[in-house]
Structures are given as C-alpha cells and as structure tokens.
Amino acid sequence: xxxxxxxxxxxxxxxxxxxxxxxxxxxxxxxxxxxxxxxxxxxxxxxxxxxxxxxxxxxxxxxxxxxxxxxxxxxxxxxxxxxxxxxxxxxxxxxxxxxxxxxxxxxxxxxxxxxxxxxxxxxxxxxxxxxxxxxxxxxxxxxxxxxxxxxxxxxxxxxxxxxxxxxxxxxxxxxxxxxxxxxxxxxxxxxxxxxxxxxxxxxxxxxxxxx
Numbered sequence: 502x503x504x505x506x507x508x509x510x511x512x513x514x515x516x517x518x519x520x521x522x523x524x525x526x527x528x529x530x531x532x533x534x535x536x537x538x539x540x541x542x543x544x545x546x547x548x549x550x551x552x553x554x555x556x557x558x559x560x561x562x563x564x565x566x567x568x569x570x571x572x573x574x575x576x577x578x579x580x581x582x583x584x585x586x587x588x589x590x591x592x593x594x595x596x597x598x599x600x601x602x603x604x605x606x607x608x609x610x611x612x613x614x615x616x617x618x619x620x621x622x623x624x625x626x627x628x629x630x631x632x633x634x635x636x637x638x639x640x641x642x643x644x645x646x647x648x649x650x651x652x653x654x655x656x657x658x659x660x661x662x663x664x665x666x667x668x669x670x671x672x673x674x675x676x677x678x679x680x681x682x683x684x685x686x687x688x689x690x691x692x693x694x695x696x697x698x699x700x701x702x703x704x705x706x707x708x709x710x711x712x
Contacts, residue, residue, distance in 0.1 A: 523560065531556040578622060586652045587625050604682060605674035606635055614662035616688055617654045627655035627688045631663060632681050639668040647683060659686040 535552035539545065620627060629649040633641045641663045649656040663684075670676055 527556050527560060530559060578619065581619050582623060585619060585654050587620060587623060587654075605671055605676040606639070606668035606682070607671045609639065609667040609669050612662045612666050614658050614686060614688075616690075617652075617658055620652065620654060620688070621690065624690060625651065626690055627651055628685060629656040629659050629688075630683055630685050631656065631659050632683050633663060634681050635668050635676070635678075637678060639670075641666050641668075643681070655686065655688050658688070659684075662686075 531552045534555045535548050538548035538551055543551070617627075627650060630647040632645045632647050634643040636642055644660050644663055646653075646656040646660075
C-alpha cells in the first residue's frame with residue numbers, strides 16, 4: 502500500500518494567502534493611522550510619512566516575532582525528530598519487495614493511513630511491513646511489525662490504519678484461519694521517490710539497505 506503526502510500546492514497557497522493578508526493589513530493600518538493624524542491637525546504630507554513609518558515598524562516587528570516563533574518551532578521539531586530517530590536530511594524510499602500470493606481476503610473499505618506529520622515536515626519517507634491475522638468477521642488482530650525504516654512512527658501509522666480495516670472473503674476463495682498475512686506500507690512524499698538499480702531504499706542519491 503502506498504501512502505502519499507503532497508506539500509508543494511499547500512505551501513504555495515499558504516504563501517499567497519500570507520502575502521495578501523500582509524498587504525491588506527498594511528493598507529488598513531496606514532489608513533487608520535493617517536486618518537487619526539489628520540483628525541489631530543497634522544498636514545497631509547507629514548501624516549502620510551508618519552503613518553507609513555508606523556505601518557513599516559509594525560510589519561517589521563510582526564515578522565521579527567514570527568521568525569522567533571518559527572525558530573522555536575524548528576527547535577522543538579528537531580527535538581522531536583531526534584526522539585523519533587528520523588534521519589537528519591530528506592530521504593527517498595521505494596518498495597521493491599517480491600510479489601505475494603493473492604490474498605483470499607478483499608478490502609471492504611479503503612485503508613486510510615496518515616502520513617506522520619513530523620516526517621512530512623522534514624521530507625522523510627519510510628516503509629514498514631506489517632504482519633497480521635484476520636478474524637472470521639473480517640477484522641484485523643495480532644498486528645506485528647516485520648520491518649520498518651527509518652523510524653517506528655511509520656509502523657505506528659500503518660498499525661492505526663489496519664485497526665479500522667475491514668476484509669471480506671474473495672468470491673471462490675476459502676481462507677484458513679491461523680496463517681497470518683503481510684502487507685507493505687510505503688510512505689511517499691509525492692514526486693520525490695525514484696527507482697534505483699542498487700537497492701530498495703534510496704537516500705540522498707545513494708542506495709542503502711534497510712536494517
């Protein structure tokens with residue numbers, strides 16, 4: 502199963518909305534200050550100059566506070582990255598596992614796995630292979646991690662998704678209760694993964710082996 506996260510469109514939208522908001526705030530603020538100064542008896546030229554300076558100071562001060570908050574947020578995110586054992590730089594992953602025999606169970610509803618937010622923020626992709634049993638009612642139980650890279654958070658995301666999964670027996674199939682099933686989850690940031698000839702995991706242009 503492939504889980505994708507798209508960031509480019511969201512980042513562009515947020516940047517455009519931010520610029521529009523700043524533009525509107527500057528116009529409204531300068532107009533309000535200039536109106537107050539004119540009502541107080543100041544001439545038009547000086548009032549325009551002072552109101553422009555006030556608007557400029559407010560915008561610069563606001564960006565300074567915003568940058569300070571971003572620096573604090575980045576520091577907290579780095580601490581979280583260290584705690585979750587995520588790589589320091591962006592990495593890219595491609596699943597190249599072998600073909601599995603057809604499963605006698607079919608999904609009743611799609612599996613909704615959420616891309617871990619901290620991993621998406623740092624551009625880190627991941628994989629996990631999950632082993633599980635299916636009850637006669639089509640529910641998942643006994644979920645175990647067979648392999649995960651580069652952080653356990655990807656297994657946690659897959660496990661949470663499987664808990665809500667529902668299966669039904671395929672037409673003509675006769676499942677045996679007891680054998681477990683395996684499912685790979687590939688967490689990709691859309692457009693960043695590429696296939697290499699040297700391994701199933703690629704990081705910063707180098708193929709590496711999973712542990």
